Amino acid sequence: MPDIHPARIREQALPLTDEASLDPLMERIGDARYVLLGEASHGTADYYQVRDVLTRRLIEEKDFSFVAVEGDWPDCQAVHRSVVAAPGAPEDPVEVLEGFGRWPTWMWGNTDVAAFTRWLRRHNEQRPPGRRVGFFGLDVYSLWESLDAVLTHLREHDPDRVEHALEAYRCFEPYTEDPQSYALATRYVPEGCEPQVVSLLTELRQRAARAVTADSSLTEFAARQNAEVLAGAERYYRAMLDSGPESWNIRDHHMADTLDRLMEHHGPDAKAVVWAHNTHIGDARATDMADTGLVNVGQLMRERHMGRGVVLVGFGSHSGTVIAADTWGGVPRIMEVPPAHAGSLEDLLHRALPGGRMLFVFPHVQFQRPPDGGRREWFHQEHGHRAIGVVYRPQFEQVGNYVPTVLAQRYDAFCYLDRTHALTPLHPVAAESREEQTWPVGV
Template sequence: MTDQTSLDPLLERIGDARYVLLGEASHGTADYYQVRDVLTRRLIKEMGFSFVAVEGDWPDCLAVHSAVVAAPGAPEDPGEVLAGFRRWPTWMWGNTDVADFARWLRRHNEQLPPGRRVGFFGLDVYGLWESLHAVLAHLREHDPDHVEHALEAYRCLEPYAEDPQAYAPATRFTPEDCQPQVVSLLTELRQRAARPAVADGSLAEFAARQNAEVLAGAERYYRAMLYSGPESWNIRDHHMADTLDRLMKHHGPDAKAVVWAHNTHIGDARATDMADIGEVNIGQLVRERHMGKGVVLVGFGSHSGTVVAAEEWGDVPRITDVPPAHTGSMEDLLHRALPAERALFIFPHVQLQRPPTTGLGEWFHQERGHRAIGVVYRPQYERMSNYVPTVLAQRYDAFCYLDRTHALTSLQPLAAESLEEQTWPVGV
């Protein structure tokens, strides 16, 4: 599925769609990254897509963006930036497959004028401390009269030693949290972005506003994590969908976006049991907001293989065997039914009503378990926790099945330390 012609039916389905969301069934599988790479290159070269937005931190990915667009002073090798990622799980984006794509993207961009170069951005709500420091630096350079709001937020958060897990529980036992200071800073950055003298369309001003949005979103996210229910998940995915909307607006009325994220974020939540507990995700939100502009959701899955993952949060990751999918799951069905090791399915137009029972109609309209592996994975328990009840043709517009897949290769030694866990506590 990494050759040119095998993806032609998917390119035809995408057509003039402006949003293409590409999933993955795990964060540690090379094959998913490689297929996304091949497809994304074609979307950029043949269909004029404007940027790639990933399930990664805004500050870290902005450094990758600077390298791939050959910004002044940025490293010539984007792989050098990816190898410098320090927050666990580093292998999620700091791996050889992402580095290969980023290096290609830089070569592609070097043939284009600066205003048409294709970007690489992070959508996620993490990177709170890096975003706060970036806002401070930007205001000190460009608007020193308004540094005080940023310093107020910094002073409020500083006692927690850049540890969100320390900040979040503290809000339960103290009468005040840092929300007023953070909201005040965000309001200031939003107002600044709207001023005629500032609203010049520059990435620097956009990035400053986005860093403030990350700061506000992360503060809400960590407070919400203390309580059971869907709120923290929904804050995160709303933030990612809102960031995507801001990026599209920044790139202009003809912009087109490719999104890379886990299936759990990409596949429409309404076609899974996520909807039963009130969770939404990027795929659902983008369909609801932008279906008229063309939205294509592409999921991935495999039957067996190997994956990079850890047994506990923050633990040393290792290459782990992925056992054959359990009986009755979507992956088990496809493994037994297909003669080929790889297959691409293009589904009819999306229907958003989950069937009340299984066993009726075509297989892709039946509800079956669909495997999802995060950065924490224990194969011995996967039947209890790694299968999402899914109606495949409603969750995705297309599905890439790769029968046996292989672990990716990290750009740096796999380490355990973590200051701000990137996808804590859910791991996807």
Template sequence: MDNTVTRTRLGSVVPDLRPLSGPESLDPLLERIGGARYVLVGEASHGTAEFYRWRAELTRRLIEEKDFTFVAVEGDWPDCQALHRSVTDEPGTPDDPREVLEGFRRWPRWMWANTEVLEFARWLRAHNLQRPPQRRVGFFGLDVYSLWESLHAVVGWLRENAPGQVEPALRAYRCFEPYAEDPQSYAYATRLVPEDCETPVVDLLTKMRRRADEAVPPRGDLSEFAARQNAEVLAGAERYYRTMARGGPQSWNVRDHHMADTLDRLMRYHGPHAKAVVWEHNTHIGDARATDMAYAGMVNVGQLVRERHADQGVVLVGFGTYEGEVTAADTWGAPPERMPVPPAREGSVEYLLHHATGGRTALLLLDSAGPDGRSAAEWGRESLPHRAIGVVYHPGSERRGNYVPTVLARRYDAFLHVDRTGALTPLRPAEPETGEEETWPTGQ
């Protein structure tokens, strides 16, 4: 494809490509972010080192230069709370976050237990040690999967702090107990019989919410908040697994609403001046309304945060690559492998950017003005294929299922194109067994 055609397809986005070579080359993006309170940073796969590296570089600068309050990720609340306690140096926590990351158990563990996250966590801990406890930057999980872990956490917290209120938690525990801590078994049981655990879970959540509303914990003490959040996770997970068994887009929507609601709770907890960096897959942070997800009745975190908080400043940052390698699995629950990422499909966002950049890493600011004064949003109305790789990946057949029709300038505010990428390095190559099904629809 010649340069003329490339420019026609990408419009004024091409003249606004800015080379990326180091942290200082992110200056235009920092200027674009300005005073925004929400910066959502994506990834085109869960297993690409450069996506994690550039995301960490941007986050460091947001913390150091714009005083961002916490990082919220596509991870489980209990695991990430353990990492939060380590990076904020709570009493009794390991000095090295590696010990915590190696304790992550749910598949795919490599999403967080990898060398790039470890490097960032060590930096964050060192940064926090130079700040007073009440101003230390947190690290939290937004996701919905940790049904049993969160249930155990609620029961344990109530036994220690409110023994008179343990019974609602035990009723929920007894309801789930026959499924041997296997979410898939619970999901399919609710498909075959009308009984489910919704009633005891909702009862427990109602009591935890009432208790949290009545309590006024000191700022910096997450104990009460975390207990209520584990109850929220339990309720969200129960609903997620129940709807997953019935098929359709509803389980995806349950999950993304839960993540957006968790982000809102964290912002309220941290106060009116809080600022959040969110790390998730492009499919979660890129506005769903700019893709075919909208036609399927699906929403996502990026859309919800824009709808709820546009007046407070929301910046969505996507990622993409032309070719390289990725860490992924052949089937759900399998050990991670280093896999090739073939050259991007002709006519895709990644293919066009590969030719437009001459094979280099570059930043696009998608709402800046083009050469004739029109904004990129006015130019970039064409829907183009945009690659998305999940935790399960088959390079030989990716053209049939790994591209999302996308209007780039409506989906993101900025986009980082890394032309050739490498695979993440897991801290431990072996993965634990899992009873969970692949996240609908693509393991993202």
């Protein structure tokens, strides 16, 4: 690998000092309809804060339609109802965030998300109801919560069909909301509850397609989405027992499909901001994820929608503090993030930009590498790029925490924040969680 002179990196770095310093990124986004904003950990305040500032500008200046996050659909739907001032919803979205119960609760139940959602509520109150900016969850984990939501919906809107939904409920009931028990049971009955789930999903898809008014359309869309989560979660938890890429790919395909459904629901002029971990946002083809058959949301969005504009923004830091747990389901605590490994991307940037908070905006992505012997910029070379999950043991930080990455192929822009700080949960997790560990850990 050719030597990289720090002066070259400094020439290309754009200082991040205030909202106006994001102008080059806003220009790069242009008319893009999909802006995906990453994070190198789920427990770092600085990443949330930069995403907050950029998202507010996208909403105010470019009329983005909704924010979609790496969170559960039922929980985030409750946040959505609050931020759009739906009848009967809490006036303060923080009341909803404080009620998030799935571990790791600090991912969305923290003071930075609280500040953003309160701003979004105030912003929406100045807009007509049909043009308010939404807040939605993309993830696949909420099997039982989504099943409960489907039953509640049918009891209210179509009681004649409740018995049909109860067939799926009774199939899952013996597993007492334990996804691992359900997954193990499918070793003996391979189809598990899939027939009941598919039948329920088909019915709710048809109901959503028949919805005609704006209010009923939104209600039916949410019911259908809970059924989609139910189907995706059922597949995910069955696949989770096997080593290999299938469970990861089920999850990221589900998130990408949910994003597509949200865009279709919001109409042909819709624009989406996505908040998720770098491992979901950054194009998997520019990492070693592709070598093991993994895909992710960033790759899928580029492949499906490049003609309509997709911009991927990554984040990283050299050292600082983070909130995480040292076991799955454990009580979170503030941990020191050690200096990045020698030779990593973060180490390279720290040596060039000690103490810096910088933005890099890259030329439009090209996956063709220059001929051997050709000069390659540092961002077209492969470096390890740190990823911290909700489970983290800094004293044992391993090579596995670093994803081999060609930066300018993985992202369209990158925010480097040399030293970062742990976010603040709205409330501490007081007890160990029964939530089963998922793979790969913590992202």
